[in-house]
Every structure is written in structure tokens, then in C-alpha cells.
Amino acid sequence: MGLWMIEFHLDGRSGVSPYQQIVQQVRNALRLGLLREGDQLPTVKDVVAALAINPNTVLKAYRELEHEGLVQARPGRGTFVTRTLTDNTLAAHGPLRQDLRRWLTKARKAGLDDESIEALFLTTFRSAAQEDIA
């Protein structure tokens, strides 16, 4: 796969399905700027041959990325990146991130340890999501 911009790796112990791992790795590469508009994703055959995984797994991942508008399949040529994720992520969310940092400092001052902070965040996140549905 040396000629491609990125290589995929599978973590068998992660509990994340192989197709989702591929989707996440492409998204990450887009966020980090490793993949840019116009870049070609590795062909299904090359991914399959490198990872010993089912071709349908790769196709499914690429279809999902296409559905999200991140890549486009060009018949007979391959799958190409159509959009980047670099601009609307970390840089754009700087203010939010600062708020979160301030909140974290407060939480620590209040005596919460890592696990409690995570638990507090998750329960709040979930109940907020519930309220949005209701």
C-alpha cells in the first residue's frame, strides 16, 4: 500500500467493528490533514489484501463516507476525497475548548477525580440528549 496517502490498521480488541474503524481512520486523517481534497483512498482490493478482511467491510465503510459527503466513488477510477474536516474542528472550536478547560479546572478544585469527571460529563450529556428527544 506504499503508494497510498494512508494505511488502515485494525485493532481486534477495540470492540469497534472493522468497518467503523476504517470510517474513523479516514475521518481522523481528514481532521489531521493527512488526507486532502482530491486524494484517492486505497482501493478495496489493496485494503483487503493488506488487512485480510472481507471486501464488503471496506465497501460499506466507503459507502458511509460517501453518504457523509466526505468522499466520492468514481466508477472505474476509485474513491476520492471531496471535502476536508480540518477547518471546522479543533481550530474552529477553540472557544468551546477553552470553556471546557475552565470547567475542568473548576471540577478539579471541587475535588473530583478523573473518573468522577467522566461520569459527571456522561450523565449530563445523556440527560441533555434525553431532554432534546422529549
Place this chain on the structure above:
Amino acid sequence: MNTVLQAHGLGKKYGRRWALTDCDLEVPAGHVVGLVGPNGAGKSTLLNLAVGMLTPSAGTVEVLGAPAGAQQAKVGYVAQDTPTYARLSIADHLRLGRRLNPAWDESLAQRRIQHLKLDPKQRAGKLSGGQRAQLALTLGLAKRPELLILDEPVAALDPLARREFLQDLMEAVAEQELSVLLSSHLVSDVERACDYLIVLVDSRVQVSGEIDTLLATHFRLTGPRRDQKDLPRDQHVVTASHTDRQSTYLIRTGQPILDPAWTVTQLTLEDLVLAYMGRDVQPERPVLEVQR
């Protein structure tokens, strides 16, 4: 939809023992099917029935829309331990393949032998286990079958040879229009390579279906102790265990789980297979191994 394998009430009896019973299957084309189960569960029996090397004692089995064994040219078979002719050279094996198979793809065979860096003059008996498996796979692929059946193809291989074998098999699936049915007693092989699963335990099919669908419809429920009969009717219990206060169920359901008392967890493929393997199907199970 085209089916590669269709079985109705299929059964096979050796003497007085049923090696396979009440087998109903309908496997659509275009999949890599993993047939999983412990040793002696009846995996080889099912595969041998599918290739027509065994005749059913009960029921019917159709392969690619015709009775099993009727379309030898369209079905490739790599038997357990990837047998080859020890005294024949690799070139001899290819010559045999060419003579015996109407759709033989000589350039594919040559390309693979080159890619594997094998010497055509070498006798098959001198090959390593991994090389022998690759030779058997070469013969199976160059036959250009619509369905390739492999019985425990990687069981005897070391991790590297195992990976290389599965890489080549998956590459062939991506290149050719090929359905694959392979048996294994290791979930890890199946997890990467297969997208369709059949679990066979104690001569019976316990569950079969597309792996994505199976994973999306099986859940582990844990919560305060509750009787099985109090579960909603659409929740089929695969396994259940109880303490004085707590119940843990592994269920199959197509419906959302609404009861807030349960903590619901998704299963990994290994959890799912182990659940079906571990449940008590027939307590009076005979402990005979099927002839291999």
C-alpha cells in the same frame, strides 16, 4: 436473490449417530460465509454434503440452485489439511488442474505461483504447511468456481501463514465474483474475513445470518432478578443466568428494548458465538467425534 447453499431438513447419519440433523439454511450469493462450531459439531459433514461427497440421510441440499454435486465445475473445494499429492511437483498439480477443469485460468495459477515465490519443479511433499495450503488455494481459485468451499483452511497454519492465506483469499474475493464458505473453530479468523455466519453445535445449526444483522439484534441485558416468562414475547432468550438478586439474559430481538430496568450492552461476535456454543442444547449429548 441467488442462493449458493440451500438446505431443507438436511441430515446425515453415521451408523446410529446423527452427525447433522434438521439443518435448514438459505445462504445468499456474494458472501464469505463462516461456518463455526467446536470440533465434532458436524462442520465437515455439512461441507461434504454441500460438495456432494456425502449423500444426505434425510432432507435435501442444493448448491448454486442444483442438487449438491451436480455442478462440479462451478464449485471449488479445499478439504481439511489442504491435501496435495506429495510426490507430484507444483507444475504437475497445475497440469492436473488444467486437464480436469474446463474453466481453468492458467495465467491466474502462474501468477499466484510466482507471487508465492514457489519453484514449479518442487514436489508438494517438500512444501511447508503454509505453502501447501497456498498451492491448494491456487488450484481452488484457478478453477474459477462460483463457490469455493474450504474446510478449516488455516487451522494447521502458523499466525503468519494464516494471515497470508486469508489475505490472498480476500483479495481473490475482491477480484473475482466468488462466494466462499469456510469452516473454522476460531472466531478471530471469521471476524475479519466473513460477513455471514453459521454456528453449528451438536449437529444442529444454532443460528445463521449476516454478521451485521446478528450483531444488531443480539443484546446482553443485566438488571434485577426477573423470570424468563416475564420478558416481552419478541425477546428470544439465548442464554440466561441468575443470582439471588440479578438476572443476565442474552437475547435476540428485532425490537427496541424499552424496559429501563435493564442495562443493555451490545455483543462482540465472540460473545455471540460463545453464547450459542455454550448453551445446553441437548444435555444427553453423545461425545463422539465425527470422522475427519
